[in-house]
Amino acid sequence: MNQDYIKADNWSIIEEGFDAERVKSSESLFSIGNGAMGQRANFEETYTGKTFQGSYIAGVYYPDKTRVGWWKNGYPEYFAKVLNAPNWIGIAVYVNGETLDLNTCKTVSNFRRELNMQEGWYKRSFVTTLANGIVVEVETLRFLSLELDELGAISYSVTAVNSDAEIVFAPYLDSGITNEDSNWDDKFWNTTKVSATENRAFIEAHTMKTKFETCTYMQAFLEYKGNLVSEGLVNQTDTTVSFTFTQKVEAKETVTLTKFGGYTVSRNHRSDKLVAAANSVLDKAVALGFDALLKKQKEAWDAIWHMSDIVIEGDVKAQQGIRFNIFQLNQTYLGTDSRLNIGPKGFTGEKYGGSTYWDTEAYCLPFYMATKDHVVARKLLKYRYNHLEKAIENAQKLGFSNGAALYPMVTMNGEECHNEWEITFEEIHRNGAIAFAIFNYYRYTSDYSYIPEMGLEVLIGISRFWHQRVNFSEEKGKFVMLGVTGPNEYENNVNNNWYTNYIAKWCIEYTLEQLNKVKDGYSDDYGRIIGKTKLTDVECEAWKEVADNLYFPFSEKHQVYLQQDGFLDKELVKVADLPKTARPINQKWSWDRILRSPYIKQADVLQGFYFFEDDFTTESLERHFDFYEPFTVHESSLSPCVHSIQAAKLGRMEQAYRFYLRTSRLDLDDYNKEVEEGLHITSMAGTWMSIVEGFGGMRVLDDKLSFTPQIPKQWKTYSFKVNFRNRILKVTVTQEGATFVLEGGQEGMSIRVNGERKVLKPV
């Protein structure tokens, strides 16, 4: 953890001073993205120090052949790797013949980075003395356009500080790039053509195996004293192309390179039209110009913030933290493309691979439902519908039949790509989160249409899976679910994980309910679905039999549901009684010791109490919270948010606030000393939930929004907006109370505040 790394600021992420050891971490923190592509904050100019180069195109991946120690039958053959794409940001700079390189220069001063979240740009500036004694000042500003989402723009200025200097700029494209995360050192990219026109350059390359065709392109202008400098030679190799601009710069004068670049991809264009598409983007960019594009960028971010901002007064670090989370979520996914999803590292790193985990449904969906139009959340749901066939195939590979669907633990294209057996094969509760998201989407948006159109088929596949996955225990006289891993990944291959059993039962019951509803209200859809799935009443009866007779481990003594069979056989020493030297246990203890311990990585039983809170009394929640939280080590980035929400519900605001702090600045303060690998994107949605659902107590009850607002004593006020069924509600909470403002519209809206009905008039 490093609390002084990033300067506190309401709207910007700021680093001051150059530290070569922090370059990789800052490359993560200052990442930029526009939903369609993104990149780490790598330097444009040459840098020979430690760096983790990364530029990513949404949906472009490589199925890397699985590499494991010991093969288990059923492992997926491939792991979808997040791919480092060709570099378009590169600008080699030479000063009197010497390469500008912060790793080899004599001194660096006034080094500063700023990621302006309000306006969506990233700026870096520094003064450096090169080995040849020449001092230059550099300022560079970069953004990935929301207006033209295939385009990025860079303004790179060099000022000769102490003397005249000949400055050469060589903006380039480079497809000779590699991945840090590669199983077999395969070649991921094949470059097919490098070309250049008078002032534009293109590299056409495709990914191996997946054959995503891409065109990486650029155009650059050098300006000195108000005049354009014409470029010199085009330099080409098999995988690079550059232009050379040379300019004698007088002392104190500045020369500025403007570079436009980016990708056009066969996912969005015909393969043979990629260069044409790139030219078209460049035409638009050139016509608008850098400044106008930057202005549009600010406007676009302004629109995003208008809806999704959370304002906290009285705590700059908390303000900065929550905005960083909201900003990164929006950089990662904007809901414009139902083929995309929310990767755990977004566009900030390669780790974990794949783009979709159950994080999307369990953590990210509520954020997108409340801060965007409902079509965005619907796209996330449609994504899973589009993968239903693959989920059925996936289940078939594991021995299931009759249309049973098991959604993958990790995926890019619908196929499973995770390959730890205890997760891939056993962490099947993910199926439940996908069903719950359907319920949650309808509950929040009241848009039922997804269910007859798509969702019911998903629900049927999932229910079929649960029905086949349980078996009847003669011993217990109940159906049991053996050999699973629950949300708490510090347990593997356990029997009757309460959360998994609970969500399985719920899935079946919800599916049966929706079947009836669709039958009654959408008979065409019903006919189509029954025809397609061949679902019979007999099968539904068999599901019901399972749901009605599923086993749930329960302790009479403690009056709590047990996380799994045998939980009480563990040595129940509380986390607080562990020696400090044992923490975090995932670094200090061997895996077997973790597995047989009672320690919980993230909410498991309590995750069930979160999803299905209406099924349990607050007393029961309190009993379970008091039983399980003391054994919870919160070593997953997804853990503190659920606990924060539950603690707030129990009125334990001090505890709720402590949990909130653990999640909101996880990356900014680099708690786990791993931010250089990339950011924890999906858990950022959990931070948003901690405020809105936790402190704000927002719920949907009886088709209406309900709030139980509380505020940490450390804050003066906080406010947020939610889009509820196309009505915008602004909630402001102070130490004195809460106010609710309904923005626009004609009609009033009824909400509940602390259980009391309240009718809001639009303003």
Next chain:
Amino acid sequence: MNQDYIKADNWSIIEEGFDAERVKSSESLFSIGNGAMGQRANFEETYTGKTFQGSYIAGVYYPDKTRVGWWKNGYPEYFAKVLNAPNWIGIAVYVNGETLDLNTCKTVSNFRRELNMQEGWYKRSFVTTLANGIVVEVETLRFLSLELDELGAISYSVTAVNSDAEIVFAPYLDSGITNEDSNWDDKFWNTTKVSATENRAFIEAHTMKTKFETCTYMQAFLEYKGNLVSEGLVNQTDTTVSFTFTQKVEAKETVTLTKFGGYTVSRNHRSDKLVAAANSVLDKAVALGFDALLKKQKEAWDAIWHMSDIVIEGDVKAQQGIRFNIFQLNQTYLGTDSRLNIGPKGFTGEKYGGSTYWDTEAYCLPFYMATKDHVVARKLLKYRYNHLEKAIENAQKLGFSNGAALYPMVTMNGEECHNEWEITFEEIHRNGAIAFAIFNYYRYTSDYSYIPEMGLEVLIGISRFWHQRVNFSEEKGKFVMLGVTGPNEYENNVNNNWYTNYIAKWCIEYTLEQLNKVKDGYSDDYGRIIGKTKLTDVECEAWKEVADNLYFPFSEKHQVYLQQDGFLDKELVKVADLPKTARPINQKWSWDRILRSPYIKQADVLQGFYFFEDDFTTESLERHFDFYEPFTVHESSLSPCVHSIQAAKLGRMEQAYRFYLRTSRLDLDDYNKEVEEGLHITSMAGTWMSIVEGFGGMRVLDDKLSFTPQIPKQWKTYSFKVNFRNRILKVTVTQEGATFVLEGGQEGMSIRVNGERKVLKPV
């Protein structure tokens, strides 16, 4: 399975006819070894077809960096790889300038291999027409000397069949070899010097990291019509050296190359004396000559067979099978070096790595105790004593303390090198087998000295482990052992595996018993051990508390011990009721499905009934056998033997014989289509046990040998010898009855046969 692959023969393994698809399988089956080194039956001459090259030096390994999909804390950093060593057998042959290569020649006829187990040599012969039309007949005979265990010898004859021919022989050494099993394609060998004298050549090379220094050497003679042909040029590269012999051979005449070669190793010599040591071996070999060495080879094998042979009349295939097993065990380990052990593939392949599993104690020890002098078995025990410090370190890495010892699942030098968490961390019953072997050794040999000298320290380390590994369950009011994998590896991370709990309890009780015995009878040793281990009465009391209060899952309904907690929750469909298409489940089912099924890979509860049979009634054995065997798929090579012994004990000879058949010709008939990877060496000892302990019913009861002889109805007679406390007893069983002959000695010996006391006089 391929029943016609190997010709039935009482003493030899014979293959007739050349099949390129079988070359790799035959390379395994015709492997030769002498305990100190061994090699696959690779061709001496060039072969460009599919082959798996392997020559192995006992105890020479490489710690290959672990490669896993997802790292788990506590994984061992390295996996000790069985190393393919430099090639000394190579003899390139050219006929009128054309390379002799069975992959490129026009025809091959009369191809025949014979592994003569009685005499310990391997012969191959064939007639081939080369592309140039020349027909040659080749006969080659090879053995690894038992007399000089650093030496191998080859006689390679070529007869010109249809015309005169110029035949060139280029015997060579080659250290430019690689491993099939390599995690990171590391370079395993570094060659430091290639040299040649007038007629000898040497390659000095060391293994990377482990720095085993080796000298691979050769000397060759070519003889034509009774005269030695002088060799031509020496050819050297960085990693090869060869001699060239050229001879015009008349039609129908034969030219014979004799090649001596092998390895001298820094494990046995000073590093700077390896070439000298090689010269010394060659001096001896040359002085004796090929024929005399071969004669000594036959004599040495004759001595081995004299003691260890099992003669079966009336069933040639059974005879061949059991001799193949006995032969391979003796090729692998002869008990001359307590730094060595019995690798699962012996000298026949690289798979699994490491040289020592619990197989040694559980399966191999009885064979070596009964067929060798007791010092051999004692060396196997001493091996574990020598690794005690490493076992303590291994336990420390996993969080244990105070001298607790966890022996590795797989090892070469005492360090754990297995890296599946469910095995490495959880299959801890292996510790019990090591303690049981100490008990078993004393029971069989009456040599108590190992216990005060070494064994007690091992027992204390193991008991300390068990004591720390359990925890007290408030819920059960008993000590429990959570998160283990029992012998049945089709279950992972289970609680209270009955076998593991039982052997843990037994270990503690046995250790306490031996502590008292050593205290009473070996006070010097006792003082030394207590001083070293700092063992206190309080600690012993704590152990006893655990042993007295350990939990054992039991079903009142079925009156059987449960393999683990929750076993009865499974869907108890018997193996016989599974569709054929589901077998073998390890190929047809995904891992999760196997884990949640009731199917048992190898004896688990029944393994406990085998080790501790005196603790249970025959009725109880029968009940447990009838409960568990129907769920057992026997997909481990170690499974059928224990079941064969138990079935024989229950008088179910038909079933016992069926199990016996599954184990005895596993490799010869290539049941699992995997023999090309190497042989299943350790399970071969199980085959021996099936006859001696199963059909013969041999036990040690009250310090005396006891027998309950039975015979499969398919056999006429069978006989075996056992060395019991330096007395040789020959047992012959016919359909009519059994006879017992005590060989040599002065005194009589009392045994029990079917419970009746019988006194044997020496003959």
